[in-house]
Amino acid sequence: MTALRVRQVGPGVAVQDLGRAGFLAKGLTRGGAADRLAVAEGAALLRQSRDLAVLEMVGTGGTFEATADIRIALTGAEMTAQIDGANVAWNASHKVPKGGILTIGPTRTGTYGYLHVGGGFATEVMLGSRATHQSCGLGALVTAGDLLLVGQDKSDEVGLTLPRDTRFDGGTVRIVPSMQTGDFAEDTRARFEQTTFRRDPRANRQGIRMDSDGEGFSTPKALGIVSEVIVPGDIQITGDGTPFVLMAESQTTGGYPRIGTVLPCDLPRVAQAPAGAALQFQFVTLDEGAAIEARARAAWDTLPKSATPLVRDPASIQDLLSYQLVGGAVSATDTPLDKG
Template sequence: MIALQVHQVGQGVAVQDLGRTGFLSKGLTRGGAADRLAVHEGAALLHQSPDLAVLEMVGTGGTFEATEDMRIALTGAEMTAHVDGAAVAWNASHALAKSSVLTIGPTRTGTYGYLHVGGGFETEQMLGSRATHQSCGLGELVTAGDVLPIGADRGGDVGLTLPRDTRFDGGAIRIVPSMQTSDFANETREKFEATTFRRDPRANRQGIRMDSDGDGFATPKALSIVSEVIVPGDIQITGDGTPFVLMAESQTTGGYPRIGTVLPCDLPRVAQAPAGAALQFQFVSLEDGAAIEARARAAWAALPKAVTALVRDPATLQDLLSYQLIGGVVSATDAPLDRG
């Protein structure tokens, strides 16, 4: 059996995929990877489906041994990574030989790192997904001693990389109006957009608290709201005026007012923001939001075309002459500076 043996692992490491759909009416949110873009990036690096299961790591990874030759990719929050003691690049794919030991250490940037394997992890499926949904008791966290089975790999190149984007340092988050946006006064909504928030350390896969200076963001209609459907990305305002961005394992219903909803394509930026990172929310119309989301989905689907070689082979460089590889060469027998 092709598998990864887990010798040591950090807290919160779990098998994830793109989550479960169709169970919202039963009280189960989609769940799945906190950074869905990272799942698509790993799939592009291994030229396989993004539907395959991956390993999500929070803060630190672990030590894993390959039972057979396999391919791996590393995406999401950058972590220290070594194979048999030799450092390997993040946001890239690599060969992992039989009996080799992969060590993944703490994060350098971001929050959630991802380990992908050729063929995907083939842990037990529950309700059509392999995603671990901790708040609902579906699946368990990875622990030392586990053996994680891996599916059949169709094969392909390794030593591939993708450019990293800026989602690991906070930044601008686009939101659309939600069910109660109009319940907030115009000046409150304007203040919300003008406020620079800090990602609070109090965060998990259910929601992330947004901290800021000054007064909170209240609405006089907060106590009259009937509990209704909730989706990941909703920004709830609690009784003390504090915003919480709901994430992959959010509840399915709630009665707190929602000032807006984060576009799905921007949720990875919220998920990856480290504690203390600055975030600022910007309202866009539903029409503009739909167009932005469509463009993002197209860009995610096109990621395989953006993959390049991690170490470029000079034999394949059509623009080799532009590198001026022989610039600055002088003759050993005809040195102008030696002539009087």
């Protein structure tokens, strides 16, 4: 039996995958990983499907013991990580030997960190997914003493890494018009784009509050909105004028006006922004948004090609002759500074 035994674990750690599609009409949002890009990155590092289940960690990870040789990958928010006391790189794949201890500590950057295993976590499938959906009572948080079964691993390759991007520090988030965008005055929409928001500490997998200086954002038609379907990425404006970005476990209907909707490819930037990080929203048209999303999905599909060895073997470098291997070399006997 291949598994990870949980010796100690932080709060909010849960098994996730890409979520449950097709249940919105029945009152169940997709759920799944808050940072879907991190799931794709881990799959690329382990050369396996991105549909496999992973472990999502918030703030800190835990201590895990391998019952057999296991391949792992670490992606998302960077956390301290050690295998049998030796530091290991983040955004990379590694081997944990049988009996080995994997320790994942506090977050350094970002919010959600991910632990992937070769073969994926083989927890119970519920409604076609292994994702823990806390607000709907599907699955449960990981606790000390749990034995997390691991599926069959079809590879043994480790020692790969991927470059990290900038989604862990806030930044610009692209949005498209939503159902009530036109109900907001033009100058209100312009002010919304020009405002630098701060990611409020009041946030969870259902939604993230955006804090800012100055007056809030409102529309006179707010009280006349009938409750209707909403999706992750929608930006609701509450009665006091505060924006909330809805996340993976958002409710399925709501009556607050929506000033816009975050592109799915930019939602990981919102999810990973640490408390206090600056975020700014930029409107794009539906056609522009569709093109941006298509490019992002194509880039995600090419992630396996972007994975490179942590330590490059000269024998496997196809363009070895293009490297300058002697720059900075000095002679132990020649002393040019002593020559007149």
